[in-house]
Amino acid sequence: MKNIGIITSGGDCGGLNAVVKGAARMAHKKGMSCFVIPNGYAGLYNLLDFNELVELNPERIDLVQANPAGSEAGHSRVKIKKINDPNKYERIKKGLKKFNIDGLVISGGDDTGSVIVDLTQNGIACVHAPKTMDMDLQTYSVGADSTINRIAKFGQDLKTTGRTHNRIIVMEVFGRYAGHTAFRGGIAADADAILIPEIPTNLDIVYEHAKKRFTRRIEQSDVNAGTYLIMVAEGIKDASGNDLVDESAGIDTFGHKKLAGAGKFVCQELSKRFKQDESIKKFMQRTKMFVPGLYEIPEVREVRPGHLVRCGNSSAYDVNFGKEAGAAAVLLLAKGITGVTVAGVQGKEINYVQTPEAIKQRHVQLDRVMLYEAMGICFGRQQTSLEAEFKEVKGHIDRYL
Secondary structure (H helix, E strand, C coil), X not given: CCEEEEEECCCCCCCHHHHHHHHHHHHHHCCCEEEECCCHHHXXXXXXXXXXXXXXXXXXXXXXXXXXXXXXXXXXXCCHHHCCCCCHHHHHHHHHHHCCCCEEEEEECHHHHHHHHHHHHCCCCEEEEEECCCCCCCCCCECHHHHHHHHHHHHHHHHHHXXXXXXXXXXXXXXXXXXXXXXXXXXXXXXXEEECCCCCECHHHHHHHHHHHHHHHHHHCCCCCCCEEEEEECCCEECCCCECECHHHCECCCCCECECCHHHHHHHHHHHHHHHCHHHHHHHHHCCCCECCCECCCEEEEECCHHHHHCCECCHHHHHHHHHHHHHHHHHHHCCCCCEEEEEEECCEEEEEXXXXXXXXXXXXXXXXXXXXXXXXXXXXXXXXXXXXXXXHHHHHHHHC
């Protein structure tokens, strides 16, 4: 293993430049040359047409800052298997041979990982440095901590405008069908309600929770000011378990439906319930906010920070993990271990799993949700009792004591 290529693929996020830097530093330390294959799998497919590649020698790697999000290597969303070229794998191999590249360090999420499985089966040596802000792989993935921190900050910041205008704020965030980012970001932002795909959303329950808490805050305030924050994952389902999908948005290159409209749907449903609730008119009058025809119910506003949650700077944790994952991937390649995903580094041990196992989707554990429900956060369902669970835990403690 003399020469390796680095590819980053899928969505951008924090910690990716740390993966690039960690891999390049370790490759140099092991006497290897390290090259950037730009623009993800599109660059890999077109490698044969490149005249030269950028080598990440010590001077060039000094120019890559580990903290900024995004990737020096660039991205694309391309599924190799779907390329309309019967000779695609041979073309890729010829491109690798042209530059004498013996193996690849590839950083990406489940879609990227599925291509790694495909490339491995076709005789191309790859190691996967896991990356996804969705945090839905079986291993921890670079980017999740950075994104959750940004979601938490935006959610907390939005309360200032919410309280100024006495609004209910509905913040919709990425995550597809796993609710980790909304769940963890919402907890850190002190959200009042958190709606995730793992729990079908009963908006009647959300409404009653919002109404009670929101009106209490305003009536207890000496200046009649209050807000209520709902964190919504883009992939939530309605009470019947149906996806909230904008069918006109189409599908992406990996065949996924483009999710859109969860936050807007929640806003519309809450506003509709406010209009139908006679007690709200009395509340607005009692708090001296009611204006006939103009301001009769509280405002419910949707905010979608979108790509702002995956850009900017990386968290320190993601920079650490990214460097470790990139370096570990090079060490695995050097030992001839391919088709695997780096799970972490503990002391002198590199933990890894087979990539098909690593990319199986992991969801929010509902027993964790129950703990936060007991603290008063609404998850769009009837709250379940924790008494039996606490008794069971006490029993375990007694046995160990």
